[in-house]
Amino acid sequence: MQPKQSIVNLPVYQPGKPIEEVKRELGLTEVIKLASNENPFGCSEHAKAAIQDELANISIYPDSFSTALTGAVADYLQVERNQLIFGAGSDEVILMLARAYLSPGDETIMADETFPQYKHNTVIEGGTAIEVPLKDGTHDLPAMLAKITDRTKIIWICNPNNPTGTINNEDELAHFVSQVPKNIIIALDEAYFEYVTNAEYPNSLELLRGHENIIILRTFSKVYGLASLRIGYGVAHSGLIRHVNQVREPFNTTRFAQAAAVASLADLDFLNNCRDRNEEGRRYLYQEFDRMGLSYFESQGNFVMFDAKLPSQQVFDGLLRRGIISRARWTYYPTYIRITVGSQEQNQSFIRALEEVLQEAAVLG
Ligand SMILES: Cc1ncc(COP(=O)(O)O)c(C=O)c1O
Incomplete structure (x- = not known):
């Protein structure tokens, strides 16, 4: 059986790793998924x-x-x-x-x-x-x-x-x-x-x-x-x-x-609240990236892409071991990670984990 020619070399979509799979593989109890730009505040x-x-x-x-x-x-x-x-x-x-x-x-x-x-x-x-x-x-x-x-x-x-x-x-x-x-x-x-x-x-x-x-x-x-x-x-x-x-x-x-x-x-309160908290989260992440001397793209979405100054797979793996699922491996940006803006607590956990990963690799002092 032969599929249509156009799909012969087409890759199967690779979604962000599911939380349960990461917990099982790494024996973690707490895992935060910041990989797929989902809403950390749920829905209305x-x-x-x-x-x-x-x-x-x-x-x-x-x-x-x-x-x-x-x-x-x-x-x-x-x-x-x-x-x-x-x-x-x-x-x-x-x-x-x-x-x-x-x-x-x-x-x-x-x-x-x-x-x-x-x-x-x-x-x-x-x-x-x-x-x-x-x-x-x-x-x-x-x-x-x-x-x-x-x-x-x-x-x-x-x-x-x-x-x-x-x-x-x-x-x-x-x-x-x-x-x-x-x-x-x-x-x-x-x-x-x-x-x-x-x-x-x-x-x-x-x-x-x-x-x-x-x-x-x-x-x-x-x-x-x-x-x-x-x-x-x-x-x-x-x-x-x-x-x-x-x-x-x-x-x-x-x-x-x-x-x-x-x-x-019809639930404008929910929408406005999410937008405001996302804006606060973006600002918090910028402030922390600035403090660490990491550059980033100013984002109008619920995610921020920043330069970790290391091969992104290494940073991805380091974050994953600490229970944070991120997105890496961008063709033109081999040292960049995309991170979804989470709740304030999630953002803080991410920043703590990132500091550890970068310290481990001696990017930060
Ligand atoms: C730019 C963009 N377009 C479209 C989508 C698809 O979203 P959905 O199919 O969930 O509406 C996404 C999801 O991440 C996206 O980032």
Whole structure:
């Protein structure tokens, strides 16, 4: 049996190590996972109540059209209902976009390093991923424009970028969008949108109004804390959304995810609290990195990427032995670690562990 040619050399996705596995392997009782940019404060109590209510309907297929959620998000964003598509995480929206628009031989342009699913889904569809190195940790939009060819179908902009947390501002993005031919889709991945505190961050919904080739991707996995339920969405003009809908599986989002997402949207206190605590956490980490003389990218997400000045695998292993799961092994940043901003207690445990690791390796005195 031979699989399709495009996946022959495709790696299987390697998630951050699960907490239970690390406990078992290293004989630890306390393990803190700061590897996957999850919300350390859980989710809204209203979301939990909504899930409880839905339990009575567990044997009934979910609403294929996510009607209630579509209405809630449309009101929240002030867009039309037919401008929305929901997926099992924004991961699935990325997959559906690639499935709907890419044919073998097509190209998509993305940053390097950025979120790996853009490349993954491009390759699965038989396309070619054109990767453009980041400039100072940020998307190099002019260099990305220069890579456009007749075969370009999608340009992926991760804003804030995962793993660096950097943003492209309103002016840069608006200029970029004005230069991209209208037949090329611009996918603006805003998975960390709610954590952004920089006033120069683009108002992408405003940009969307004048451009039929933009799709904005958002998720309930991050600030809303619903990562395990798998629910994210895309916002675009109705024509584009219709094509993505054509390749959507009939029941791609669960009734628990839909109900929890509706309840979460209404809980602004939870969202604001998480955003504020994340901002405090980022500032604490910067202050500690400064104290240790380590450089880092200023992040607009719920994670920070810093230079540990040692091979990242060594730092990753040292942190792991101390019960901290981080992310390492970035192609262009071999000494950098990405760490999710945790609760204050988790952040302090991480900093203690990092100091020990660096002292052990004599990076710090
Ligand atoms: C930039 C970015 N986009 C999309 C996703 C996918 O999120 P989900 O599928 O949970 O919505 C992530 C998850 O880490 C991410 O970092």
